[in-house]
Amino acid sequence: MDKETQEVLLVLPSIPEYVSLARMCASMMANQVGLSLDEIEELKVALSEACTNALRYGCTTHDHYEVKFKTLPQVGLEIQITDQGEGWNPGSIEHFQYDDDQIGGLGLYLIREFTDILQIESKKGIGTTITLQKNLKSSSIK
Amino acid sequence: MLKLNTSANVLSADGEIDVATAGEFEKNILQLVNQDFPVIILDLSKVSYLDSITVEILMYLKKNVLKSNQDIILRNPQEMTRKIFDLTGINKIFTIEETSNG
Numbered sequence: 001m002d003k004e005t006q007e008v009l010l011v012l013p014s015i016p017e018y019v020s021l022a023r024m025c026a027s028m029m030a031n032q033v034g035l036s037l038d039e040i041e042e043l044k045v046a047l048s049e050a051c052t053n054a055l056r057y058g059c060t061t062h063d064h065y066e067v068k069f070k071t072l073p074q075v076g077l078e079i080q081i082t083d084q085g086e087g088w089n090p091g092s093i094e095h096f097q098y099d100d101d102q103i104g105g106l107g108l109y110l111i112r113e114f115t116d117i118l119q120i121e122s123k124k125g126i127g128t129t130i131t132l133q134k135n136l137k138s139s140s141i142k
Numbered sequence: 143m144l145k146l147n148t149s150a151n152v153l154s155a156d157g158e159i160d161v162a163t164a165g166e167f168e169k170n171i172l173q174l175v176n177q178d179f180p181v182i183i184l185d186l187s188k189v190s191y192l193d194s195i196t197v198e199i200l201m202y203l204k205k206n207v208l209k210s211n212q213d214i215i216l217r218n219p220q221e222m223t224r225k226i227f228d229l230t231g232i233n234k235i236f237t238i239e240e241t242s243n244g
Contacts, residue, residue, distance in 0.1 A: 016162035020143075023191070041222045048193050052161045106194040106230060113229055 003073040006032075010067040012051070014059030019051045022067050026079065029069045033077050034136055042114035043077065043134045049107035050081040050130045058083025058128055076116070076135035084127040146170050151179040152217075156188035164195040171203065171214075180211055183239075187218035197230045204235055215239050 010025060012018045023044045030040045047067070054065040065083040072078055112118055117133035144163035145156040153174060159167050174182045186192075203214065217239045219227060227233045 016160070019161055020158060038222075044191065045193050045222070045226065048160055048191075052193070052195065055161060106197060110194055110226065110229065 005073060006071045008069040010069075011064055012067060014055055014063050014065065016052075016055060019048055019055070022047055022051050025067070025069060026077075029071060030077050030134065033071050033073070033075075035077065035134060036137070039134055039137075043079075043132075046111045046114040046132050046134070047079055047081070049111050050079075050132065053107055053130065054081055054083040054085070054128070057088055058085030060085055072133070074136070076133055078117075078131065078133045080129055080131045082127065082129045087122040087124040087126060087128055089122070148174065151177075151181060152183040152185055154185040154188070158191040159189055159196045160191065160193060161195055164199060167196070168199045168203075171199070172207070175203070175207055175212065178209075178212075181213055181215060183215045183217050185217045186220070186223055189220065189223060192223055192226065194226075194230070197226065197232055200232055200236065213237070217241060 006029075008025060008029065010022060012022060026044055026047050027040055030043050035043065051065070051067065058065055062084045065081065068080040068082070070078040070080075108120075111130070111132060114134075115132040116135040117131070119131040120128065121131075122128040143157045144159055144167065146166065147154045147156070148170060151174060153170050155167060157163070171182065171184070200214070200216075208214065213236075215237045216227070216232070218241060219238065224233075224238070227236075227238065
């Protein structure tokens with residue numbers, strides 16, 4: 001297997017049916033870097049939540065968003081989801097509780113649970129980039 | 143892709159429940175709710191993927207739609223689905239049923 005970093009960029013239309021395409025791509029690349037089946041399933045959920053977020057909040061003014069996959073040899077897989085929407089305050093939906101009047105924040109909660117690194121950059125009027133990373137467990141590194 | 147099949151009070155789902163298919167899933171549950179079944183069973187044994195949207199739907203139904211004499215049972219969720227239910231507390235507000243032939 002090529003140990004160099006590899007990148008794949010998907011430009012997805014703001015159509016919900018294409019989120020499954022992002023999941024398929026994540027499966028393939030995560031398998032390539034050596035993530036386990038359980039880790040891949042978790043990554044797929046995290047990615048889908050970020051894509052759903054882009055569809056809900058980022059595609060109100062634009063008809064597409066981007067998903068960039070980057071293999072990190074001996075480390076794992078990094079995924080960036082970028083939209084050019086209105087932006088939002090990540091801190092405002094950082095916590096999730098069932099008793100909240102608004103259920104919002106559940107998606108971000110699952111992203112945090114299922115990834116090793118999560119960064120959110122959001123600027124009003126410019127858009128949002130969610131960067132998530134799933135790392136290989138030390139026993140999987142060859 | 144998601145296939146849904148209803149038989150009496152049992153809704154069986156086969157495939158992926160996500161932002162693209164959750165609306166149809168919710169619509170089918172609501173049809174059972176409106177038929178006033180006291181117990182509605184969602185057979186999730188063939189659901190290969192679901193995420194927070196399904197959790198949101200279930201929470202919404204519990205809070206706003208289900209009558210006091212109605213309940214939903216979640217049957218045979220796969221391992222990842224079970225993990226999401228555990229993380230989000232769905233396992234505490236709905237009965238999760240594991241059947242031997244699931």
